[in-house]
Amino acid sequence: MELRQLEYFVAVAEEANFTRAAQRVHISQSGVSAQVKALESELGAELFDRSGRVARLTEVGTVALPYARQALDAVADLRESVDAVKGLVRGHLTVGMVTGCEITPLFAALAAFHREHPGIELELVEDNSTHLIGAVRTGLADIALVGVAGAPPEHLSAQVIASEGLVALMPLGHPQASEKALPLTELIAHPLVTLPAGTGIRTAFDEACVSASLIPDVVLVASAPGAVADLAERGLGIAVLSESMAKAHPGLVAVPITGIPLPALLALVWRERTSPALAALLPHCRREFGEMSFR
Incomplete structure (x- = not known):
């Protein structure tokens, strides 16, 4: 038979x-x-x-x-x-990460996973969030750490790492440095330094401007938050970053921006149907990032 x-x-x-x-x-x-x-x-x-x-x-x-x-x-x-x-013996995982976003828990999760499954090849790629989300949807990437505005992308599983408001970052002597808050309508009157389009922070900022029919004066764009802050420190414009990013630059003054309704999210995203290798990586991500939001 x-x-x-x-x-x-x-x-x-x-x-x-x-x-x-x-x-x-x-x-x-x-x-x-x-x-x-x-x-x-x-x-x-x-x-x-x-x-x-x-x-x-x-x-x-x-x-x-x-x-x-x-x-x-x-x-x-x-x-x-x-x-x-x-x-889990021989395989390949492509992990995406938004450009310039060095999140140590992700590296810790990858290191722990590699110790358990040394035969699986890990590939780390950097790109803007829009491209990374597209890569996950089409299977070109298995999982990606991305920045989005308001909510994780639809039809993907996600773990939200951070949900934050935006701040204006400027030198101590800047005329707006003494303000407790800076309305979006006033912020756009100043030259701005921002992250590129396709990042969660820039998307939250741009959508708020479009909703209020405002045209910002973006004079410089840099892919790394540190570069954005450094350019602001040199007086080239007010930096627009998240609250946690601002904490890494104590020499600058961070003023909360009002009038931006959507928070900037940092999230891990992956397709609902997972490979054995990705299924083995996810517990390490849960452990390193915590259980803030897993769906």
């Missing part, structure tokens, strides 16, 4: 027709008929009543069908289990 015989038997039973069953399993009708006859010969009983236009199960065929399905399911489970083990 061969697995293909069981497969063809189940196909004919479900299609009630040898021709349609042959199309389903991609071989000739004569091939299907021959294999089903060989199975019947081994069992010593006919599985189908072939007297009409429809292939009807005989009493023996009705009894045999669930056992044939169970056998095929068991083989499929066996193959899936073996593939899962192989995927």
Whole structure:
């Protein structure tokens, strides 16, 4: 008894027709008929009543069908289990990270994962968040750390790492440095230094400007938060960053920006259907980043 015989038997039973069953399993009708006859010969009983236009199960065929399905399911489970083990022995994971965003818990998670699964090749790529989200959706990246505005992207699983408001970062002697808060309508009157389009912070800022029909004076764009802050410190413009990014630059004054309704989010995103390797990485991410928001 061969697995293909069981497969063809189940196909004919479900299609009630040898021709349609042959199309389903991609071989000739004569091939299907021959294999089903060989199975019947081994069992010593006919599985189908072939007297009409429809292939009807005989009493023996009705009894045999669930056992044939169970056998095929068991083989499929066996193959899936073996593939899962192989995927953790030899595999590849592409991890995306928004440009200039050095988040040490991500590196810690990757290091812990590599110690457990040294045979899996890790590839770290940097890009803007829009491109990284697209790469995850299309399967070019397995998981990515991205910045978005308001909420994680739809139809992807996500862990929110941070949800923050935006601040204006400027030198101590700047005319606006003594303000407790800076309305967006006043901020745009000044030259600004920002992160690129496609980052969560820039998206939250741009959407607020569009909503209020404001046109900001962005004079410089830098891909790394540190570079944005450094340019502001040199007097080239007010930097627009998140609250946590501002804490890394105590020599500058951080003034909260009002009038920006959407928070800037930093989040890990991945497709709902995960590979064995990604499924093994996710617990390390949970542990290093905590359980702020996992869905």
